[in-house]
Amino acid sequence: MALVQIYFLFFGTLGLSIVLYRLSSAHPLSSVPGPYINKISKFYGSWVSASGKRHILQTALHEQYGSIVRTGPNEVSVLDVAGAKEALRLPRSRFYTQRSVHGLVNLAGSAHTPRRRRWERGMNAESLAEYDESLMVTTQKLLGYLNKSSGEAVDLCEWLNSFIYDFSVDIAFGEPMETLKEDKSRTAQFFHSIENGFKNMSVLGQTPWLFAFANKFAPRKHPMFGSELAQRRIARGTTKRDLFYHLIDEEVPEAKPPMREVIADCGLLVSVSLTTPSVLSCLFYSMLAQKQHYEAVKAEVDARDETLTAVVAANYPFTVACINEALRLYPPTPTSGQHEVPKGSGGQTICGQFLPEGTQVQVPLYAMHRRPEYFSPRPNDFVPERWLDGSLDLTKDAFMPFSYGPANCVGRNLAWREMLVVTVALMREFEMELPKGFDLDAWKDSFQDFYIATRPPLPVILRPRA
Numbered sequence: 001m002a003l004v005q006i007y008f009l010f011f012g013t014l015g016l017s018i019v020l021y022r023l024s025s026a027h028p029l030s031s032v033p034g035p036y037i038n039k040i041s042k043f044y045g046s047w048v049s050a051s052g053k054r055h056i057l058q059t060a061l062h063e064q065y066g067s068i069v070r071t072g073p074n075e076v077s078v079l080d081v082a083g084a085k086e087a088l089r090l091p092r093s094r095f096y097t098q099r100s101v102h103g104l105v106n107l108a109g110s111a112h113t114p115r116r117r118r119w120e121r122g123m124n125a126e127s128l129a130e131y132d133e134s135l136m137v138t139t140q141k142l143l144g145y146l147n148k149s150s151g152e153a154v155d156l157c158e159w160l161n162s163f164i165y166d167f168s169v170d171i172a173f174g175e176p177m178e179t180l181k182e183d184k185s186r187t188a189q190f191f192h193s194i195e196n197g198f199k200n201m202s203v204l205g206q207t208p209w210l211f212a213f214a215n216k217f218a219p220r221k222h223p224m225f226g227s228e229l230a231q232r233r234i235a236r237g238t239t240k241r242d243l244f245y246h247l248i249d250e251e252v253p254e255a256k257p258p259m260r261e262v263i264a265d266c267g268l269l270v271s272v273s274l275t276t277p278s279v280l281s282c283l284f285y286s287m288l289a290q291k292q293h294y295e296a297v298k299a300e301v302d303a304r305d306e307t308l309t310a311v312v313a314a315n316y317p318f319t320v321a322c323i324n325e326a327l328r329l330y331p332p333t334p335t336s337g338q339h340e341v342p343k344g345s346g347g348q349t350i351c352g353q354f355l356p357e358g359t360q361v362q363v364p365l366y367a368m369h370r371r372p373e374y375f376s377p378r379p380n381d382f383v384p385e386r387w388l389d390g391s392l393d394l395t396k397d398a399f400m401p402f403s404y405g406p407a408n409c410v411g412r413n414l415a416w417r418e419m420l421v422v423t424v425a426l427m428r429e430f431e432m433e434l435p436k437g438f439d440l441d442a443w444k445d446s447f448q449d450f451y452i453a454t455r456p457p458l459p460v461i462l463r464p465r466a
């Protein structure tokens with residue numbers, strides 16, 4: 001027999017045996033329901049991720065199979081509040097950790113804890129108060145530039161991206177940025193390149209071994225994101241307490257972490273901050289699509305006249321309810337990555353199913369937030385009142401846009417501050433409307449899941465208020 005035939009026979013038999021084992025009752029996850037194609041291989045999962053429709057598919061799978069579904073040979077997806085909390089307490093899997101650059105989000109277990117501590121210092125109430133001045137200055141710049149485009153349709157997504165980017169670079173590296181004044185087609189390219197990084201993570205992360213392989217051969221064309229900013233920051237020294245200051249442990253000189261880690265984290269702050277404009281775009285889309293919500297927020301904002309610095313959530317309950325509803329319907333990490341039952345743990349039971357060591361567990365937030373058992377009636381509709389009057393079913397524990405557990409969003413308070421301040425500022429300054437003929441359904445349907453959510457341009461006509 002020719003060598004080539006032996007080769008095919010060997011690998012064919014091996015492949016077939018693996019497939020049969022994965023489909024058989026001998027597999028430890030055989031009692032978890034799910035489609036055959038998912039049980040056989042993760043390649044289908046990568047293909048779904050590449051389509052940007054992973055969130056839709058996960059929702060449909062749970063509707064068909066229930067609270068726990070087998071989504072890979074060695075992977076399950078969980079859609080039950082108690083199970084989700086257990087899953088999100090597990091350490092992160094190779095989906096996150098198989099990277100060449102390790103920001104906080106790429107760490108698991110004991111590597112994560114000390115780094116998280118430094119981040120928490122940079123995100124505590126005292127630090128946020130120090131970042132507020134920059135937030136106010138950047139907000140005023142945003143309003144100034146938008147005023148110049150009065151009466152025209154501007155892409156609100158792109159302006160909000162620039163706004164958050166400029167603010168985030170300032171608080172991460174202590175360097176004011178001016179992408180707000182740059183040509184929006186140029187900045188759009190730049191933000192798409194950041195989105196592409198997440199897209200690669202979302203697709204290749206489904207098959208981490210392939211990711212590791214691709215990573216080995218990928219050309220290293222670009223220096224690490226943030227390297228130049230970091231070099232300038234080091235040359236300048238500390239002039240104010242930015243995140244860089246907290247991450248290099250300036251107050252504990254003997255405990256300095258490697259500079260590579262600090263740069264990765266500051267770069268991470270800038271890139272994950274783009275989740276905030278994602279929520280804000282969905283918020284303005286939803287309010288402008290159903291103008292009664294827009295009018296109610298406007299009335300609430302107009303009823304108060306404190307300075308922007310003094311704006312706090314407690315004084316804007318309806319606005320907060322609208323932001324919550326945008327976070328619920330359009331979570332910026334719609335399906336996230338997998339966590340893992342650790343080796344040496346003996347396994348874990350979630351949703352009544354025993355999951356052996358090494359099982360990958362995922363919690364799809366998009367599907368969770370639209371589950372009729374938790375949010376009803378009208379789980380797929382933008383209904384801010386569900387957060388206010390108690391007349392609708394609301395399971396607050398099932399609302400996890402910032403995730404849950406030891407690796408939940410460390411920037412959530414900052415994100416809330418940004419969202420509230422810029423919403424109040426824009427509502428005070430402008431009358432807004434969507435252009436005539438704008439296709440509401442097409443926009444909603446173009447919401448895509450590439451680990452972080454992406455959405456198309458949102459043209460909004462702004463006119464200064466009298």
Ligand code: HEM
Pocket residue numbers: 104105106116119268269272273275276279327331332333336337401402403406407408409410411412414415416
């Ligand atoms: C509305 C806006 C935001 C939402 C909904 C959000 C949501 C999330 C979620 C779901 C995670 C967990 C991701 C995962 O495990 O795959 C996460 C992690 C994280 N977020 Fe946010 N985020 C937002 C804004 C921000 C901002 C403004 C920052 C900037 C400081 C930030 C910094 C981080 C970091 C550093 C992590 C990793 C935390 C860890 O590993 O311990 N996020 N975020």
